[in-house]
Amino acid sequence: MLWISLSRQLIGRVLPVLGTMMFQKREKGEFQLRNWQREIYPHYELLVKVLRARNIKGRDLLSEADCFVEVQLPTSSPFISRTTVAPNCCHPEWNETFRFQIHEAVKNILELTLYDKDVLQNKKLASVKFDLGGLEPGHSHNHTFLFNPKNREELQVEFFLEKGNKPASEVITNGILVAHPCLKIQGTIEEKVNSLWHEDGNRLIKVSVPGAYEKPQSFPKYPVKDSTNTFVFHVNPILQSKLNIVLQQVPELEIPTRILCREEIPLSSLPLDQEVQHVVAVGEEHALTLTLKAEESSRDLDLRLGFDLCEKEQMFLDKRKQVVSKALQKVLKLDEAPQNDEVPVVAVLGSGGGTRAMTSLYGSLAGLQELGFLDTVTYLSGISGSTWCISTIYKNPAWSLTSLDGPTKRARSFVCSSKTGAFSSDQLHYYGQQLLAREKSSLHVSLIDLWGLLIEHFLHQEENPTKLSDQQAAVDQGQNPYPIYAGINVHKNVSSQDFAEWCEFTPYEVGFPKYGAFVPTELFGSEFFMGRLLKSWPEPRICYLQGMWGSAFAINLDDIFQKTIGSGIRFLESKNDINVKDDYETQQLLSPAQLKTQLFIPQGIFAQIITDIFTFRFTCGENFNFLQGLCLHEHYTESKEFLAWKVSHPDASPNRLTPMKKCLYLVDGGFAINSPFPLVLQPQRDVDVILSFDYSLENPFQVLKQTEKYCKERDIPFPRIKLKPEDISEPQECYLFENAENPHVPIVLHFPLVNRTFQKYQAPGVERKTSEEKDFANFTIQDHTYGMMDFTYLPIEFDRLVELSRYNVLNNVQVIQSALHKALQRRQRRRQRQAGR
Template sequence: MGIFTSKQQTEPAPCSLLTVKVIKMKNLRKADLLTQSDCYVNLWLPTASVKRAKTQTVNDTKDPVWNETFHFRIQNQVKNILELKVCDEDKHTEDDHLLTVFFDVSKIQLGETVLLNFQLNPKGKEELEVEFTMESSPDVPEKIVTNGVLVAREVACLEVQVDGGRMKKDSTERKFTLSVGGSHEEAQNLTLRTWLCPASPAKFHYIKYNQSELDIELPRRQLCAASRERNQSATVPLNTLPIQEEVTIVPNKTFDLNVKSKDWTQGLLFKRPKNLDVRLGYDLCPDEKNFLQKRKKVVAAALKDVLHLEQGLKDHEVPVVAVTTTGGGMRALAATYGTLWGLQRMKLLDCVSYITGSSGTTWAMTDLYEDADWSYKDLGEIIKKARIQAAKSKMSAFSLESLKTYHKELSQRTTAGYKTSFIDLWGLMIEAMLNDGNNHHKLSEQRRAVNRGQNPLPIYLALNVKDNVATRDFREWVEFTPYEVGFLKYGAFVHAEDFGSEFFMGHLMKKLPESRICFMQGMWSSIFSKNLLDAWHGADSSEDFWNRWTQDTFTEIDEVPDLPERPHDIPTRMFTPAGGLSNALRDILTDRPAVSKYHNFLKGLQIHNEYIQNQQFSAWKDTVLDESPNQLRDPADQLELVDTAFFFDTSCPPLLRPERKIDVILHFNYTGGSQTKPLERASTYFTEQGIPFPKTLLNDEEKKNLKECYVFEDAHNPEAPVVIYFPLVNDTFQRYLAPGVERSTAEMSLGNVDISSVFSPYSTRQVSLQEDDFNKMLNLTNYNVQNNANTILQVLHKRVEWKKMALTS
């Protein structure tokens, strides 16, 4: 069995010493047809060292022999994948990459020495022979923090102080660079001006038990116009430095470096590791649990009223109801207001505990949650303001004067430490289109709207993607609440006000000012981030032709002798690089014009050795990289966040976290295309993931004549929520002004809402909605809720009775 930890745990974990001896290859493939390869092997174990080791080059042979040994200190609780990259050295061009072997070193047991032959091409009898030895490390066990998927390791702090006491008084200033690969700071440039004015000390935070090095590079000193000195450099292995003791290094005749490595603790009085600022755990945060307790009382009172119950509900009898929506620009904004207005009129809004949104829906949500008591007020009055903003001319948002204002704020944002992109500009444009001035509201400030349980908890959604990979091949769900921002897959969360700040190994390293809500809106509706492959898959999701051209080629290979297999071991695989044409084509097809970039709060964190067996991780394990941990958690400094519609247009994934225990989902579709495909894709996805969710398939005849409301449930799985689905259709609204109230002849035109034709005013590209069009969409979605209120009430009543019986059975 694997590790099924959902909460953060701190535990001592020993390190080991891994010795890798690269012995030889047989029948090596050629890089070209004319000559044999000049072969070397590049070794990289990113969980132990950021630097790559390399064998000598053996020239002009298909059977190179090296017999070279390399040593790594590894953390046993981390998934350590050794990469053995075989290359052909070229003197005049870039070296040819022949293949790479990915080997899970946890297959080697402590105290073992194993000689392995990797069968690279059994037909051609191509083999790579490597010997592995695993020994105990003399170091004391490392204190790690883990949730069974991510691992935070101990961090040490290196302080470097320049001693310029040996500089001459007339010496010119000297500039030099200090760097520690894999540290939070990476590199720092220092200037030593005179012996009386030494450089400020430099600090580096790095993984204590990694094979880190301090690199010192001195600049060339000009002697005359025609003569220059070469760069001077020095390297100091940090694992040779005694902890808490100062050591003097003499890299240059004119000055010394005083270096001191120490455990990174909270203070002198408390000799214990710093508490993590990233919460590692799949459970709900304490703030959300507290909210749910308060919200249950509101929901219980509302249900007693609308269901006409004789007695009030106990906490365990109160169903958790959620509203989930899709995107669609101004169309979604107007539709969201109409939906919530309809729920309020039918006294159902107080029965809802969560509202999730993406893209244009978030524009309405963020507007509402600026008011701490919005759901207790007449939404009709709030909607009046939104209608004015929707109908106004948007030309000023694109004027030269506005662009100058945007440029100034983006420059200030860059100065504050953010990496800006066109998506941030888009966010400022959204703000100008929906407001009469700057909106200084922030995500964390929405806590005021839920601190008494007075409104449903809002959840916003985005996808984290990677460069040069299509969204279909890699994406990670990222949820945003007023309390936290985090990854569903990894169980890693940070406070909402800390999102965008710099983190390393779970620690907050540099606090940046929290983003204004407009920048979040730009990210949640980043319609400009689609690449060509996303567009292709959106048009025809069954087409695999371009994938064959753009995906890396990995094949599982055997090793001799066979090693005992454990469920969490990853099979040995070989990567064969594609040709130059394929790489160029992949770059073209997967390049995104713009993405929203934020500092990666997972930076430095490593993956647990048994992560692949973790149930919570497996629920969201859905991409080609999930069994490639070196690629999955690469040291990317930035998250790249896009609109969720690039995968499927629904915001319900956060509601499927089992910890939220959602009973009923009111799913409102606002897309302008197919009214069934978004939910079908979501249902298929959740079924494939093993996440409880009802099947939502309709036959062709039903799709041609869609009704306003459908109920989907899985009677055989009580953990699956009941889904009440509302397509965006104009059915009985054409004939009825309100439920049971027929339209007069003069009012018939008001019921004609053109949702999907080429002449529809509700295109996602539209940035304005005239008052009449806004009202039609508003009234349509309002009506569809009211006309099907009895269906909602029946489902709620049934779920209440089920929860009562579930407790007694």
């Protein structure tokens, strides 16, 4: 295989020189993942021999265990293999071998599960997840997995890895995700003997390909003579799946289904790009004729794999720098405008908080606009309620160039109006029609979609036809800050505090920075598989995104406990026993990319029930998963975005991560961090100053502490958050956090929603004199009026929030100016260093 080695060297060394680099050297000598490239990797044959188990204690106290082992490798096969059952034996012997084909580019994790067979339900005794990346080809490896050191319960397995007969194949990868060529199976079933469908019972043909994107397909009960039935399946050829054809008698009344014939055709037996016929015999006289064709698509992907900003965002930045440069010259009173490569990047963040956050953000933006600072902002990002404000003002492509008084007044009229019309018979009929239309389009429909329609009525009181991609007109000339809306992808049975993948929505792209995978905004909601677009659906109206971005109904009990008492179901963690060793027996050192072996002892029934209750989400935004069918790269763990070093973290279980899921479960990002810091802190955005507006009612520094922890775990530059006791009890209007010694750490200005000097001053330096002026400012933010579920305000309540937020910005003009000046000086020094090289 010398040519394979040479090909990989050429692709790994020559292509980066030509400009399609996946890795770029950092100053510290590390490597940063970049864009996709094509690479060639070999295939291997893996033999897994389940030898024996020792000292196994079954769950049934009256008899010994009836043991068997399930062997599963999802990246190689869609099937679960199992040994025979060893009855009534605590030292079962199997010596059964299972064969898999694996691809070197992929992170292959073998799962072995020991069961005690039971009449009602098989009982899981223990399971192990083993990283196959540490196996050396051509050598036999014996491993003993010790489940219970006290009783010496163990499972012994032998592995043998050898070069496969299949030639090395090319994949597309960005170092995190791997896209194989997609195998498309097209088929036609011809049934020319109509007597197959007897009068005494209907017949049904079912066709399926395990592991394929498409579900099993059934054909009509009453076919017309000489009719043809076609089917299509898309599948990863690495899975070595089969085409299953089943002819069955359709049950009538209480008659059970009867299988008349069954046939399995290995996909590997089908020649590529050739039509072949296959005959399925039905008894002695009848037959079905299948015309099959297999095609392999190795074309470029329909999604973007990469860690750079998309081309259109980069074009926006070039245009926006010119606007920011002129604004900086004005607000900092500079003799001349800074050059483009000296212009600092400023991001404004709005936290969650429902209508309170939406209303307050209008005031914060108005304050920035009044001071001339709004034109110095490059990114405007929001979460939850803040997204309702941002997505509304971006209906106007020139919103930041005109006064915000108009948009604020319109928002006021809707917030202060009655919401009873949202539940009128006409509106309910409208909701039903909209949801039914989505369901007929095969889109996932949930309570989140209804919530989005309610928000649409609350914000506009009419149908809002706009889509997120319509906002491209608001940024194509760099005239406004670039909007970034935040959501998180969660697992249904995992707390969002333990696992949340940040998903960004922009006018041009929707995607996961963690995976380096993005789709055009117009195609969000369409069906992708293995990186290829299979079916395009219309882009959802923005109201459905607003419902998802602010999906308070997606909360679970663990989230409630986190927010009310500061901790969730941590008391249950000890129930889930996970033993980890670097390598059993040899204790050899793992490579940086290799995952530690994980041993799992199942929870007790009570603990599992409680865990399920706490982590169950009443609803969430289900969307087609555009990552489905992609695999995780063998070295994905080297990316610091993945917390695979935490053995209990889902990142350490690649077989359970998002690319292996059929759906995305997108919810309000506030369930993780109630401010979109992770999206603007990506290194490629290179943000210098962050203006964080926190509209929380309690603990106005929680998002900062959570972000500090988030950044520390991922080695992202972020200032240390040092607070005094009085800051917690009586927070100020504005805090500045920085690291003067590290220019890569952004300067963070944090604005809690507090009513301090506003009570005394109606404008900076202008005291309130009349009783009416004093009464207007005499209110408490924590009043129940501004609760999360309060959607209707009195006019004075709306005005108070807007004016307070505006004033808190105006009253800290010098702090903002100082931060901008420091950031400009940093950029200038960086430019001088680069010029001196």
